[in-house]
Amino acid sequence: MNSTNLIVLKDRERDTFLKGGRLESLQALLEPCLLVDAETCSKKEWAELLAESNPEIIVGGWGMHPLPEDTMSALAPALRYLCYLPGSVRHLVSREQIDAGLLVTNWGNSISRTISECALLLTLSCMRRLTYWSHQMHDEGGWKDSSTVTLSLFERRVGLHGFGAIAKELVPLLRPFTSRISAYTEGMPDEVYQEFGVRKANSLQELFSQHDVVIELEALTPDRHQIIGEDLLRSIPEGGAFINVARGALVDEEALLRVVKSTELQVGLDVFAAEPLAADHPLRGCRNVTLLPHLSGPTTDRRCDAGDRALENLKRYRSGEALIAPITSEVYDRST
Incomplete structure (x- = not known):
């Protein structure tokens, strides 16, 4: 089955995390890939999209729906890496999915x-x-x-x-x-x-x-x-x-x-x-x-720092190098 990688972002996320040519660099790394509007993709459509695309890599933002529990076993068995641009992933992936080998990164210390x-x-x-x-x-x-x-x-x-x-x-x-x-x-x-x-x-x-x-x-x-x-x-x-x-x-x-x-x-x-x-x-x-309303970081103009971290990790993934600050099971357990 063919695999198409997914970029799942709201327009505002795309324009801030991936500004200044970063989106084009990301798409080149993920080819073949599909850019998905997270605001218009329903939960049902999300499950269908996973099954149709069977992505190896998903790049996601705040608007992305959680990965169904059967994603790696049934919907998208090719999935290996979730590159999440923002922070906490506990609402998106389960510890069991990480234990099963799913690589996950976020903005980390960027x-x-x-x-x-x-x-x-x-x-x-x-x-x-x-x-x-x-x-x-x-x-x-x-x-x-x-x-x-x-x-x-x-x-x-x-x-x-x-x-x-x-x-x-x-x-x-x-x-x-x-x-x-x-x-x-x-x-x-x-x-x-x-x-x-x-x-x-x-x-x-x-x-x-x-x-x-x-x-x-x-x-x-x-x-x-x-x-x-x-x-x-x-x-x-x-x-x-x-x-x-x-x-x-x-x-x-x-x-x-x-x-x-x-x-x-x-x-x-x-x-x-x-x-x-x-x-x-x-x-x-x-x-x-x-x-302040929980806005300490990153500021809107510096979301691109997280975009740069994502691009670096995707380059590392493609070349078989170790990822920067992956979210292991142990990291997942102590994260909030």
Whole structure:
């Protein structure tokens, strides 16, 4: 049976992930291939398309339907590789399909620098009380007075909870402001901290209580669910800030609410326990909380970085080389 590879994207995904000739390069790598409009392809049509095309490779985006459980056994036995342009694939493929030999990749750490950029943005916004002053200037006719306190990031003690790809991209962005950077994550070898010139904190309690800014960058695992509770948040020194660009479920959100409503702790959040954030959520309206709607990375103009990662992996696949950061069964189990 002939095999036709599939590119399954919405128009907007095609125009941002694969701009500037990337689509044409992708099509050349996948020939023969079919470009599918994900917005008009129904779930029933998707199963039929898999059976008719029997693709070896699928390149997909957010609009792609999940792979039916019998894809590799019946619908498309030629399928070997799902090259997913965005992030989480748990809603698209099962662990059993990966165990059966399906190769899967996503944008991986190609988006780490834009997330770190957003972490810096939220940090600076908190230090300068951006949400409070934006409200005052736009809605209250406010202006500074003799009692106004302003704070800077320069020479601040910054603690990073988690030291993966995003944290490693963030460290050089913080360097112009401070050299007082520490990190804490379980199981990280000491030499990794040393390589990046970062001090290793001895505990999570130390990280929070001895740093003016704590930036949440840890991976979410079952044992880390709501690991950030009220005691840790209250231990951040006066005038400090807590930033989360990792996962909302790392934080006890009710405890966070109690802290922000009873202290001057500045908080910057791009992620939440439940998304999208409810329109009437009590975090909305807190003037010491800066909110973003989970847009830390990649920015629309930098989705092409993920497109470049996909092209590189497809070239590697075609030449029989190892893929960059494949989603193995173990990676699948700890992903969110």
